[in-house]
Amino acid sequence: MYFNSIALTTALLAGSSMAEILWDGRFTDTSAAEINKWSWENQVGAYQYYIHGSGATTDYVNISPDYVNPADASSSDGVRITVDGTSSWNGQTMMRTELIPSTKAAINKGKKFYHFSLKRAAENAPDAKAEHQVAFFESHFTELKYGIDGSDGKLQWMTDGKAQFDMDFDADVWHNVAYGIDFDANTVEFYHSTGADELVSKAGPLSASVSSDGADWHVGVLKFSQTKEDWFFSSVYIEDGELTTAISGPSDDLTPKVSSSAAPVSSSTIATVSSSQAAVVTTSSSVAAAEPTSVVAPLSSPSSAVPTTLQTMTLPTSPNSSVSAIVATTSASAAAPSSTDDAGCAVEYVYA
Incomplete structure (x- = not known):
């Protein structure tokens, strides 16, 4: 028989999950020390850290277990990114604090999923009257925006400058996001959930002018005001293969290394x-x-x-x-x- x-x-x-984490930007105590030590001459850790103001690292980037998404059992820490009136980089008029993946992995080839969780607090809340660019690529083919005209205080997902999906942006609500980017087909899909809920496709795949050199995804905020604001990120990683919808990411014991x-x-x-x-x-x-x-x-x-x-x-x-x-x-x-x-x-x- x-x-x-x-x-x-x-x-x-x-x-089984066929997912593979190509780049892991989930925060730890170790990454906090590495970010503080990072320079062009000493490129340590998972992130490049050069887009920020003239103050100390802790003026702009602080890593702590207090900032992690509690739904993510795989991450020990999250990050509070602060953008204020001192956050001018290279004399620019916009204020910026951003981290960029430091990796030689092919994060700009094939189909990839860019994961992160994001929230704000009631204290040092974002200025709803000023434009914010959040978790964006240099060419802005996909990004989140806040405070733009007509957004009514909502956080919006954009492709090539066009609003495709919006979310209420209430204090202390974690927004879980994945950009599903097909660098070969030039399409982008948006996955989203809140709290501990698993990711769900909300828009796309949509055609976009997909372009990246593998070192231009900005985990952080660029804004056009000088008010002091805190933005919180957690569960940041880039995935190959199938999308992992659970907020804790792929299970190590069930992930074939393909x-x-x-x-x-x-x-x-x-x-x-x-x-x-x-x-x-x-x-x-x-x-x-x-x-x-x-x-x-x-x-x-x-x-x-x-x-x-x-x-x-x-x-x-x-x-x-x-x-x-x-x-x-x-x-x-x-x-x-x-x-x-x-x-x-x-x-x-x-x-x-």
Whole structure:
């Protein structure tokens, strides 16, 4: 008796997140020290910090557990970004305090999801009569704006200067946001929720003049007034693969480490075996040529048609490459297989 190995592989992967964090800007005590030490000569940490006023770092950027989105169990801290009358950068008339991702990852290629949570407080509240550009790209193909004409005190999502979605901007309400940016298709989608609710698509995908050099996403605020304001950010990261809607981000123990440049797996390479073995082995041609060492775990029972536990591990293939093995087994403990031929397992190999 035979079963459909393609269906089993599909079921396995559908039950897991294929998300990968390419750049992690979630704040910690360590990142606070790094931001304070950052300079062009000493580019440490996750962020570039050069767009700010002439005062001390703590005049503009403060990291603390008091500023984290409480719905995000994966982040220990959030950041309070202050913009005031001293926040002139290079003599500009607008006031600015901004952090920029510092990474060599391909955050400006393919389809990416730019995540962050944002709120304001009643104290040092934003001036609703002055324009604010928030979490924007240099070309402004996607951004949030506040205080622009006709916004009625709402926070607005914009593409190429056009308002596409608006939100009430009440004090102490966390707004969770993801920009779904397809750098190849030149489209942008907007995902949003408040509090602990999961992200939901609110607009798009919409055509936009998508452009980025990978070092021009501004996590912070540019504004056209000199009042003192505090803006709070949390849960900042950039994701490849599928969108994670949970506010805590991808689950580490269920996230296969798959490179966005990994070769797609062809259905023609899937091997069908008997249900008594309950095994699926999927390989791309490049992986097959590398002949990775097989590491498998048997199912606890031949009648277990669909595995219930997903594990990931890395298998060396050469000094310069590795393979990620996604191993699905039943939740029950199982003895080690006597050989790789008669082990009941489900394994997919893809380049990491």
